[in-house]
Amino acid sequence: MRTSNHLVGLVNFVTFLLSIPILGGGIWLSTKANSSDCLRFLQWPLIVIGVSIMVISLAGFAGSCYRNTFLLWVYLFCMFIVIVVLIGFVIFAYVVTSKGSGRDVLNRGYQDYYLEDYSGWLQKRVTDDSYWGKIRSCVRDSKVCGKMRRTYGGYYESADTFYQRKLNPVQSGCCKPPTECGKVYNNETFWSDQGGGLVGNSNDCLKWSNDQSVLCYNCDSCKAGVLASIKKSWRKVSVINIVMLILLVIVYVIGCAAFRNNRRMDNDESYGETRMTKAQPSRLNF
Structure with a gap:
C-alpha cells in the first residue's frame, strides 16, 4: 500500500x-x-x-x-x-x-521577414515600447550582428557570397536592410544607397542606419525576425x-x-482505536 x-x-x-x-x-x-x-x-x-x-x-x-x-x-x-x-x-x-514564416527572396540564400505575417497577439506584444526596448537591448547586447562578419585575407566576403548565406531570422531582420530597399552591399552590416536608392515603400528603408548601434533594430523586419526565432523556440x-x-x-x-x-490507513487506525476503546472493561466502583 x-x-x-x-x-x-x-x-x-x-x-x-x-x-x-x-x-x-x-x-x-x-x-x-x-x-x-x-x-x-x-x-x-x-x-x-x-x-x-x-x-x-x-x-x-x-x-x-x-x-x-x-x-x-x-x-x-x-x-x-x-x-x-x-x-x-x-x-x-x-x-x-500557427501563422508566420520567412519569405523567400529571388537569388538569395536567406529569407526576409515581415511583421504582418504573424498573429495579431504577437504583433501587439512585440511592438509594445516597453517590451521591444528590452528585446532590442537583448539583440544588441548579444552582438549577433557583429558575429556575422567574415574576412578572407583581410577582406570582407563578396556580395555574391553573402547573398547565398543562410542567415537566421534575427540576422536577416535586424542586421541588414530589407532586400526591397535596394541598398548596395559593402559588408555584412554596412550598406549604401549608391546605384540603388529606395525601391520599396517600407518604412524600414528609412529606419535603417549604418550606425552599428542602430542598424535595423527599430525596423519591423527586426521585430518579425525576433518573432520567427521565438516561434521556433516555442515549438521546441x-x-x-x-x-x-x-x-x-x-x-x-x-x-x-x-x-x-x-x-484508508487513517480510517483504519481510527476504527482500530475506537474498537480498542470499546473493548476495555468498565471499572466497577465499590
Missing part, C-alpha cells in the same frame, strides 16, 4: 533538487549589477518557477513520506493547477505560432512541455493513489 507513497516521495525529491539550480540562476541574475536588460528580463520567471517547484516538491515529499494527508492534498491541488496551466500554455503557444518548448505534461499526469495519478492509501 505504501509503494505509491514511496514513488511520489522519490519523484518529488528529484524535482526539489532540480529546482535548486533554477532558483539559483534567477538569484544570480538579479544580483549582477552590470547585467543587461536581457538578463534582468529573465530573472523573475526563473525565480518564480524555481520557488514554485521547490514548494510543491516539498509538500509532495513530506505528504507521501510522512503520511501527512493534508500536505498530500495541498500537493495534489497545486499539481492539478500546474497541469491545467501547462495544458493552456501548450494550446496557446500552438495557436499564436511545446514538445518538451507535452512530455512534461505526460509525466506530471502519471505522477498525479500516483499521488492520488497515495492520497487514497493515506485516507
Whole structure:
C-alpha cells in the first residue's frame, strides 16, 4: 500500500533538487549589477518557477513520506493547477505560432521577414515600447550582428557570397536592410544607397542606419525576425512541455493513489482505536 507513497516521495525529491539550480540562476541574475536588460528580463520567471517547484516538491515529499494527508492534498491541488496551466500554455503557444514564416527572396540564400505575417497577439506584444526596448537591448547586447562578419585575407566576403548565406531570422531582420530597399552591399552590416536608392515603400528603408548601434533594430523586419526565432523556440518548448505534461499526469495519478492509501490507513487506525476503546472493561466502583 505504501509503494505509491514511496514513488511520489522519490519523484518529488528529484524535482526539489532540480529546482535548486533554477532558483539559483534567477538569484544570480538579479544580483549582477552590470547585467543587461536581457538578463534582468529573465530573472523573475526563473525565480518564480524555481520557488514554485521547490514548494510543491516539498509538500509532495513530506505528504507521501510522512503520511501527512493534508500536505498530500495541498500537493495534489497545486499539481492539478500546474497541469491545467501547462495544458493552456501548450494550446496557446500552438495557436499564436500557427501563422508566420520567412519569405523567400529571388537569388538569395536567406529569407526576409515581415511583421504582418504573424498573429495579431504577437504583433501587439512585440511592438509594445516597453517590451521591444528590452528585446532590442537583448539583440544588441548579444552582438549577433557583429558575429556575422567574415574576412578572407583581410577582406570582407563578396556580395555574391553573402547573398547565398543562410542567415537566421534575427540576422536577416535586424542586421541588414530589407532586400526591397535596394541598398548596395559593402559588408555584412554596412550598406549604401549608391546605384540603388529606395525601391520599396517600407518604412524600414528609412529606419535603417549604418550606425552599428542602430542598424535595423527599430525596423519591423527586426521585430518579425525576433518573432520567427521565438516561434521556433516555442515549438521546441511545446514538445518538451507535452512530455512534461505526460509525466506530471502519471505522477498525479500516483499521488492520488497515495492520497487514497493515506485516507484508508487513517480510517483504519481510527476504527482500530475506537474498537480498542470499546473493548476495555468498565471499572466497577465499590
